[in-house]
Amino acid sequence: MSLLPFERNTLASPAWFVPYDDFARKVRGTGVSVLLDRFADGVWVPQDTAAVRTPSAAIAYPGLGARAATGLRHRARFEAAGYRPLYPADGEPFDATTVGVEFSAAPENTPEPRLVRLLPSAEFPYPPGVRTVHGVVVDAATRSPVANALVEARGRTSVDLVPWQERTLTGELGAFRLALRWDGEPGEGNTEVFRLEATERPGRTGSLEVRLPAGAATRHVIEIREQ
Structure with a gap:
């Protein structure tokens, strides 16, 4: 700017x-x-x-x-x-x-x-109709919540293959809510697959696959560990 x-x-x-x-x-x-x-x-x-x-x-x-x-x-x-x-x-x-x-x-x-x-934080007022998933980021060893962790999802749109990215940061208790406005990878039985990645710092990350629509209401847990 x-x-x-x-x-x-x-x-x-x-x-x-x-x-x-x-x-x-x-x-x-x-x-x-x-x-x-x-x-x-x-x-x-x-x-x-x-x-x-x-x-x-x-x-x-x-x-x-x-x-x-x-x-x-x-x-x-x-x-x-x-x-x-x-x-x-x-x-x-x-x-x-x-x-x-x-x-x-x-x-x-x-x-x-x-x-x-x-x-957007976990309390962000997403507009009506925006598809989201939610959950918590924890330390894999201690199960303690990881505050301020970066949670991301990436992909490409199905028609024109334009790259997309969604990001959020966890709250003090490790909670997150992430928008998924674009297409995921095609999965079995009319599902879409998204890979969520969480980062605390370089070398401490975690990931999780989410399948929609079945996983929309699930509380997803991403475990952070040394890589």
Whole structure:
């Protein structure tokens, strides 16, 4: 997403964030709050610096870099009802322990806008008619729930073979609810087969096959283990 020229000229910010609704596939301009922390003496300290929203839906912290010492670390944490933020940038490995987007509040920083994807949570109000499956992600050894695990399904549409992807993040008790809006692999007896993959961090993953429509009401359990 590009910023309007006057936004760049009037807002000097060491970080720019663009909240993106991963389910709707569009920028989310409302209903998102941002919490800012500063790293000091080995701990993250909440800050009262207010974020500014630009006309193009970006979130910035004008003047923060000018007031900060070079290399001072900050992080931004995002909240939106019905969503959970996916903090690693596109192409970065996922880690459930990542708490926010870190950045250096230095005067010389001139960053590009950073897309922050908001994934549906287990409580997300899916529109009527959207097909979903639900369940829980647990540690295979301890059976403890895995919070903030990434649950995904991928495939291709049956007609034009366009790749599709659905994603969600588990809640604090490991629960998930995932939309399956596109076609699965053909199965026996008029069923569709979907492969759900769960990731806690690189090397700790799990997977499960789901067959619809029979498995729509089942509470599916995905076990995470070292790979």
